[in-house]
Amino acid sequence: MKIRRHLVGVGAVLALALAACGGSGSDDGSGDSSSITVYTCVNDTTIAPVIKTFEKDNPGTKVELFRAPTGDLNARIAGDVRSGGLRADLIWACDPLTMQDYVKQGLVGGWTPETSISSKYRTDDYVGVALLYMVAVSGEGVPPPKSWSDLTGPAYPGGVAVPDPGVAASALGALGYFANDPGYGTGFYAALRKSGAEQVATPDDVVTGVAEGTYDAGITIANSAYAAKENGSPIEVTWPEPGAVAIYGPVALAENTENEEPARSFISYVTSKRGQQQIGESGSYPTLAGVAGPPKPDDAPVVLPDWPELSADKAALLAKYQKIFGG
Numbered sequence: 131m132k133i134r135r136h137l138v139g140v141g142a143v144l145a146l147a148l149a150a151c152g153g154s155g156s157d158d159g160s161g162d163s164s165s166i167t168v169y170t171c172v173n174d175t176t177i178a179p180v181i182k183t184f185e186k187d188n189p190g191t192k193v194e195l196f197r198a199p200t201g202d203l204n205a206r207i208a209g210d211v212r213s214g215g216l217r218a219d220l221i222w223a224c225d226p227l228t229m230q231d232y233v234k235q236g237l238v239g240g241w242t243p244e245t246s247i248s249s250k251y252r253t254d255d256y257v258g259v260a261l262l263y264m265v266a267v268s269g270e271g272v273p274p275p276k277s278w279s280d281l282t283g284p285a286y287p288g289g290v291a292v293p294d295p296g297v298a299a300s301a302l303g304a305l306g307y308f309a310n311d312p313g314y315g316t317g318f319y320a321a322l323r324k325s326g327a328e329q330v331a332t333p334d335d336v337v338t339g340v341a342e343g344t345y346d347a348g349i350t351i352a353n354s355a356y357a358a359k360e361n362g363s364p365i366e367v368t369w370p371e372p373g374a375v376a377i378y379g380p381v382a383l384a385e386n387t388e389n390e391e392p393a394r395s396f397i398s399y400v401t402s403k404r405g406q407q408q409i410g411e412s413g414s415y416p417t418l419a420g421v422a423g424p425p426k427p428d429d430a431p432v433v434l435p436d437w438p439e440l441s442a443d444k445a446a447l448l449a450k451y452q453k454i455f456g457g
Contacts, residue, residue, distance in 0.1 A: 164190060164191050164192070164389060164392050165191070165192045165193070165194055165389070165392075166191060166192075166193055166194070166219040166220065166387075166389045166392045166393050166396060167193075167194045167195075167196070167217060167218045167219050168181075168193055168194070168195050168196070168218065168219070168220055168221075168222060168396070169196050169197075169203060169206065169207065169218040169220075169221045169222070170195070170196070170197050170203070170221065170222040170223070170224075171197070171198060171199055171200045171203045171222075171223060171224040171228075171299060171379075172197070172222055172224065172260070172379060172414075173197075174197060175412060175413050176260065176409060176412040176413055176414045177195070177197065177222070177412075178412075179408060179411070179412045180400060180405065180408050180409060180412060181193045181195065183404075183405075183408050184396055184399050184400075184405070187399065187404075188392070188395060188399075190392075191392045191395065191396075193396065196218070199297055199298065199331075199332065200223070200224055200225070200228055200297065200298060200299040200302070201296055201297045203223075203228075204228070204231075207221075207232070207237070211235070211237070215386060216237050216238075216384055216385075216386065218384055218387075219383075219384050219387040219388075219389045219390075219392075219393040220238070220381060220382060220383050220384055220387070220393045220396060220397060221237075221238055221381070221382055221384065222259070222379065222380075222381040222400075223256075223299065223379060223380055223381075223382075224262065224298075224299035224300065224377070224379045225262075225299035225300065225302055225303045225377050225378070225379065225380075226253075226256075226258070226303075226377075226378060226380055226437040226441070227299075227302055227303070227306065227437065227440055227441055227444050228299055228302070229255075229256050229380045229382060230437075230441045231441075231444070232382065233255045233256070233382070236385055237384065237385060238255065238256065238382035238383060238384050238385060239254070239255030239256065239382055239383070239385065240254075240255060240383065240385060241255075241383050241394070242254065242255070242256065242257045242382075242397075243257070243394065243397055243398040243401050245257060245398075245401040245402070245418075246403075246418060246419075247259070247401055247406075247417045247418050248417065248419065250434065251378045251380075251417045253380075255382055256380035256381060256382035257380060257381060257382075257397070257401055258378030258379060258380045258381075258417045259378075259379060259380070259381050259400045259401055259405070259406070259409060259416070259417055260378070260379040260409050260414040260415060260416065260417060261376055261377070261378050261379070261414070261415035261416070261417055261423075262299075262300045262303070262351045262352070262353070262376070262377045262378075262379065262414075262415070263351065263352040263353075263369070263374040263375070263376055263377075263415065263426070263430075263432065264300055264301075264303065264304040264333075264349060264350070264351060264352075264374055264375040264377065265349075265350065265351070265352045265355060265367055265368060265369050265370070265374045266278070266281065266347060266348070266349060266350075266367075266368040266369075266370050267336065267337055267340050267347065267348050267349075267350050267355045267365050267366065267367055267368070268286075268340065268346065268347040268348075268365065268366045268368065269288075269340050269341070269343060269345070269346055269347065269364065269365060269366075270343075270364035270365070272285070272286065272288075272346045272347060272366075273285050274347075274366045274368040275347065275368055275370050276368075276370060276371060277370050277371040277372070278308070278314065278318070278370045278371070278372075279313075279314070279318070279321075280370065281322060281325075281327070281347060281349070281370075282318070282321035282322055282324075282325050283325070284325075285346075286325070286326075286345075286346040286347050287326075287346065288343070288344075288345055288346035289326045289327060289328055289344075289345045289346060290322055290325070290326070290327040290328075290345060290346065290347050290348055290349070291327070291328060291329075291330050291335070291336040291339045291340060291344075291345040291347075291348035291349070291350075292319070292322060292327050292328070292329050292330070292336070292348065292349055292455070293329075293330060293331065293332055293333045293335065293336055293348075293349065293350065294329050294330065294331050294332070294455075295448060295451060296448060296452075297331050297332060298331070298332050298333055299377065299379075300333055300351050300377050301333065301349075302444075302448075303375060303377030303435055304349060304375045304377070305319070305447060305448075305451055306435045306437075306440040306444075306447060307375045307433060307434075307435040308375075309440075309443075309447055309450070310435065310436060310439065310440065311372075311433075313372075316447075316450045316451065316454070319451060319454050319455065320454050323454050323455060328345070329455045329456070330348075333349075333350040333351040333354050334350075334354050336348035336349060336350040337350050337354050337355055337358045337363070337365065338358075340365055341358055341363035341364060341365050352367065352369075352374065352415070352424065352425075352426070353413055353414060353415065353423075353424045355367045356424050356425045357413065357424075369427060369430040369431055369432075371431055372431060372433055373430075373431035373432045373433035374430060374431065374432050374433070375432075375433055375434075375435065376432050376433065376434050377435070378417055379414075381397050381400060381401075382397075383397060401418075403418060403421065406418040406421045407421055407422075409421075409423075410422050410423040410424075
């Protein structure tokens with residue numbers, strides 16, 4: 131049986147966080163609706179419409195939100211644990227390595243809904259509901275890389291921007307893939323650094339830096355790059371060989387939630403066809419096959435990290451990376 135706890139005052143605090151993030155708004159004060167708290171690193175462009183549609187379909191449930199980059203989200207959760215326990219009913223993370231850490235801590239897991247989402251995006255404790263693809267972005271007049279190794283060559287004298295895996299979950303997933311690929315390894319990052327690559331905080335910072343001409347090229351997420359290109363940024367998006375690195379964002383039920391049924395309903399919604407369609411319409415790549423999302427070339431190569439193997443090596447992997455780029 132799960133241990134339950136009472137959330138004192140959390141709703142008021144997280145309602146402010148939701149307002150600050152431009153989310154779905156506050157309770158109507160009727161006192162009749164239940165409420166669930168979601169912790170996530172998913173951008174507001176995606177999650178706000180998802181919450182809005184879920185609340186419309188489930189008029190008795192309000193969603194309170196805390197949203198932050200993965201590094202800040204981890205800090206929030208660590209603070210919760212130190213002060214008595216997780217103050218969320220579910221977590222929507224941006225990569226399996228981070229979610230697996232939460233499972234190991236006994237914070238989430240133990241249930242997933244019935245879903246047609248592929249087993250390669252699921253475990254017994256969590257299920258992937260959105261995909262991030264790590265791709266290359268290059269500036270105007272700069273040759274796009276045909277392979278990832280091209281980024282370490284002489285074609286980019288203006289430098290290559292690399293997102294920080296300690297901040298961005300997508301960057302952590304890419305680091306994990308390259309570190310375990312025999313053709314790359316952590317030596318790929320050492321070669322990038324030697325050729326003048328610079329670390330920035332997030333994939334969005336990569337896109338901005340390349341668009342503004344601060345860097346010749348960079349490693350970023352596809353939906354951010356395509357959105358910037360659609361808005362007029364002078365950039366090119368490439369899916370280099372051996373493939374864009376696919377990182378799935380999983381959602382999991384909190385082990386000690388007092389709001390289990392509405393929390394399960396939210397997870398069931400985001401794994402359903404309707405929820406997946408909303409995720410796709412909001413600018414993220416759904417995990418459910420056949421549901422449309424942002425642009426993706428028909429012949430785009432894609433590679434998947436070995437998540438179980440990487441989970442055991444996460445701390446050592448980050449330490450190796452930090453010796454190269456610092457941080």
